[in-house]
Amino acid sequence: MTAFIIRRILAMIPILFGVSVLVFYLMNLAPGDFLDEARARPDISDELVAQLEREYGLKDSEGNPTAWYVQYAYWLNSLSPIKFISEDGDFFSDIRTGKPSLGQSWAYNIPVFDLIKQRLPATLILSLSALIFAWIIAIPLGVLAAIKRNSWFDKISALFAYSALSIPEFFLAILMVYFAAKTGWFPTGGRSSISSEFMPAVGSFFDHIYHLILPTFVLGVGGIAGMMRIMRANFLDYLHAEFVKTARAKGLKEKVVMFRHVLRNAINPLLTALGFAFASLLSGAILVEKVMNYPGLGLLVFEAFFRKDQAVVLAAVLMGVTMLMFGNLFADLLLAWSDPRIRLENPSEAGQRKGQWRPASILIAVVVLLLLSFSLVPWDSREAMQTMLLWVKWIGLAGIIICIGIIGKIAWPTLSNIFSELIKRPLGVAVSAILLALYGCALFAPFLATQEASTQNLTQTFHPPSAFTWDSGLAVKAYENVDPTIAKYVPVEDITIPVKLFGKGFEYKLFGFIPTSRHLVLPDYEALEAKLGDTIDPAKYPVYLLGSDSTGRDVFSRLLFGSQISLTIGLIGISITMTIGFLIGGLAGYFGGRFDFLAMRLVEFLMAIPGLYLLLALRSALAPHFESAQMFIVIIIILSLVGWAGTARVLRGMSLSIRNRQFITAAESMGQSTGQILVKHLLPNLASYLLVAATLSIPGYILGEAALSFLGLGIQEPSASWGLMLQQPQRDLKVFFLNFWWLLTPGVAIFITVIAFNLLGDVLRDIVDPKMKRQ
Numbered sequence: 001m002t003a004f005i006i007r008r009i010l011a012m013i014p015i016l017f018g019v020s021v022l023v024f025y026l027m028n029l030a031p032g033d034f035l036d037e038a039r040a041r042p043d044i045s046d047e048l049v050a051q052l053e054r055e056y057g058l059k060d061s062e063g064n065p066t067a068w069y070v071q072y073a074y075w076l077n078s079l080s081p082i083k084f085i086s087e088d089g090d091f092f093s094d095i096r097t098g099k100p101s102l103g104q105s106w107a108y109n110i111p112v113f114d115l116i117k118q119r120l121p122a123t124l125i126l127s128l129s130a131l132i133f134a135w136i137i138a139i140p141l142g143v144l145a146a147i148k149r150n151s152w153f154d155k156i157s158a159l160f161a162y163s164a165l166s167i168p169e170f171f172l173a174i175l176m177v178y179f180a181a182k183t184g185w186f187p188t189g190g191r192s193s194i195s196s197e198f199m200p201a202v203g204s205f206f207d208h209i210y211h212l213i214l215p216t217f218v219l220g221v222g223g224i225a226g227m228m229r230i231m232r233a234n235f236l237d238y239l240h241a242e243f244v245k246t247a248r249a250k251g252l253k254e255k256v257v258m259f260r261h262v263l264r265n266a267i268n269p270l271l272t273a274l275g276f277a278f279a280s281l282l283s284g285a286i287l288v289e290k291v292m293n294y295p296g297l298g299l300l301v302f303e304a305f306f307r308k309d310q311a312v313v314l315a316a317v318l319m320g321v322t323m324l325m326f327g328n329l330f331a332d333l334l335l336a337w338s339d340p341r342i343r344l345e346n347p348s349e350a351g352q353r354k355g356q357w358r359p360a361s362i363l364i365a366v367v368v369l370l371l372l373s374f375s376l377v378p379w380d381s382r383e384a385m386q387t388m389l390l391w392v393k394w395i396g397l398a399g400i401i402i403c404i405g406i407i408g409k410i411a412w413p414t415l416s417n418i419f420s421e422l423i424k425r426p427l428g429v430a431v432s433a434i435l436l437a438l439y440g441c442a443l444f445a446p447f448l449a450t451q452e453a454s455t456q457n458l459t460q461t462f463h464p465p466s467a468f469t470w471d472s473g474l475a476v477k478a479y480e481n482v483d484p485t486i487a488k489y490v491p492v493e494d495i496t497i498p499v500k501l502f503g504k505g506f507e508y509k510l511f512g513f514i515p516t517s518r519h520l521v522l523p524d525y526e527a528l529e530a531k532l533g534d535t536i537d538p539a540k541y542p543v544y545l546l547g548s549d550s551t552g553r554d555v556f557s558r559l560l561f562g563s564q565i566s567l568t569i570g571l572i573g574i575s576i577t578m579t580i581g582f583l584i585g586g587l588a589g590y591f592g593g594r595f596d597f598l599a600m601r602l603v604e605f606l607m608a609i610p611g612l613y614l615l616l617a618l619r620s621a622l623a624p625h626f627e628s629a630q631m632f633i634v635i636i637i638i639l640s641l642v643g644w645a646g647t648a649r650v651l652r653g654m655s656l657s658i659r660n661r662q663f664i665t666a667a668e669s670m671g672q673s674t675g676q677i678l679v680k681h682l683l684p685n686l687a688s689y690l691l692v693a694a695t696l697s698i699p700g701y702i703l704g705e706a707a708l709s710f711l712g713l714g715i716q717e718p719s720a721s722w723g724l725m726l727q728q729p730q731r732d733l734k735v736f737f738l739n740f741w742w743l744l745t746p747g748v749a750i751f752i753t754v755i756a757f758n759l760l761g762d763v764l765r766d767i768v769d770p771k772m773k774r775q
Helices: 002-029 036-040 046-055 068-079 112-147 152-166 169-183 194-198 201-239 242-249 254-266 268-272 274-291 297-306 310-338 357-375 382-410 412-422 426-443 525-532 555-591 593-608 611-625 631-658 662-669 674-710 727-731 741-768
Strands: 082-085 091-097 468-470 474-483 488-510 514-523
Touching: 002 068, 002 310, 002 593, 036 046, 068 082, 068 310, 112 152, 112 201, 112 254, 112 274, 112 297, 112 310, 152 201, 152 741, 169 201, 169 274, 169 674, 169 741, 194 201, 201 254, 201 274, 242 254, 274 297, 297 310, 412 426, 412 741, 426 555, 426 741, 488 525, 555 593, 555 631, 555 674, 555 741, 593 631, 631 674, 662 674, 674 741, 727 741
Parallel strands: none
Antiparallel strands: 082 091, 468 474, 474 488, 488 514
């Protein structure tokens, strides 16, 4: 056990080194540096700035800017107890020692260590509280749902699980802030009250607990839902295991059978996922801390990225990765304690296949080429970057179409069987119809929209949804703003706005290439002028089917245009993720040995970085080089690069179990190549999982884009996405207090889409795996 712990701790060093290099390089790509704030301060002289530039390695002795790896060496020298660079910036000829330092924060004007020491406990306490809260609630609920399967309790708990998994964390946080502000039962933000410092120790402790309740609830709800579903499924599996029948045959009490035998085995997957659950909480903490103004590490990282406070970002990310890796270590120790069959000291090595050097060499070459190509990207030329992105877009689209076509052709028998079973299930048909309707609205968004997404009307801000009526034909009510200070609109007596179908409005290209100006529903201002007998200003008689926002833009139209981004990003992203995951994971499981070792180390490296931290680093590095519309493609690439690792790990495990079956051995004895075995034999057996995993993973892409746009790191104004549209309720609480409920409809759209995909994924999983069927 001791040797295992030492090996794991030593293995953290190269991962921390790799993460620090990656984050440092990405931050170096963004324009400016961390001394920009120092240069802007009048109390700091130019001579001091020049001295600091030399001290931190930003410039050499001749005043020329240095390369990023030289700057990284200076930062590493500061962090390491072994010094190889002097205070003057010269390299030592011998090895010397010194006090390690995380550097100075120029944004906050204090040492980074002191800043981290202030913020780290807050995030650590919040994450641990959310994790404990989730476990305390999820395990009993999952066990009871399994024991009382198909009962009302089971159905209600399933409804809760689907709902909790489908609501974005930041949207739930917004709702909780509104709830706290409206009721006064809880604080709306912060870690403690202003008077906390003057309270007795006991009073201060309970004040901190009081402020921790809502953030813990928001951060823990999603974990409760996921763990409860896993616990229920595993518990049902083990209820019918042979050792359970034996225990009952021996006359053991039912409680002993359930909790000493079944529960102890069913809890293993939760223990295995404990470390990565902790990592997801660290990422989610950024969103919760931002919305609820909780002063933790996540909020510090978010602010530091925007202020280019490099030392703070590096220290905080390394702290987060260290917490993740220790969480994984703790999870493995718990797993070994709960299941005596698991031995940490002598893990069994997977068998190796001949011919693995070639794919292993190809994997290394691909990774090296990607790193070299990334370093050769023309970051300084915006025009060259946009041209490169255009090539990436079309080449990537062609590659995705080819891969989907190949997979579809090979796996068609399996997919057709699944589809024939799907249409026999009412729930599957219902959620499929909902998703088809949503994607149909996205496809025909310009045709269904009444205005362009960016059209403003500053005289009609926060206009309520126009009510339909009948006045010698279909019409909507006209409204007057009687109190602009609170946006109080009342219907205008005796005036209704006629509505026409298939009228002409703004011009657009249907499906991207058919020019037209026809729309499904438009206000008929010509008929209104004829009715009033006078010329009118259309801006005074707008039609807002779902109200307007703070600049008078039509929420309904923006919701439609936003769906094109929020819905499409999941389909494209999952295609890239599943393709990469299948190739890496399938080959790793088939070959084993060196290729498996290299592939899984790459996977572990990507999974070791808290996802949102990596997204922040990539987005801040790439943002200055692309227009808002082009960020759509960039976000897809970012989410795909982050998301394929988990899929590859699962597919590798499935390939390990398939590769020794007789049909694989027969194919090898017939002389079939690795590519033929991978495509003709492994792929059809993994197709079912790929389909189920895709439907369950698409919500992650939708929520990821929404989170990035909500944080201001994704789609930018005047474009529209569902996450971007939810920024306003978070920034302006009068949306809640004045009941502008229509501005929350993007959150409802995300919820409906995600819950539909989750339900479809569960239906498909029931079809694919008979053990998962509700009995």
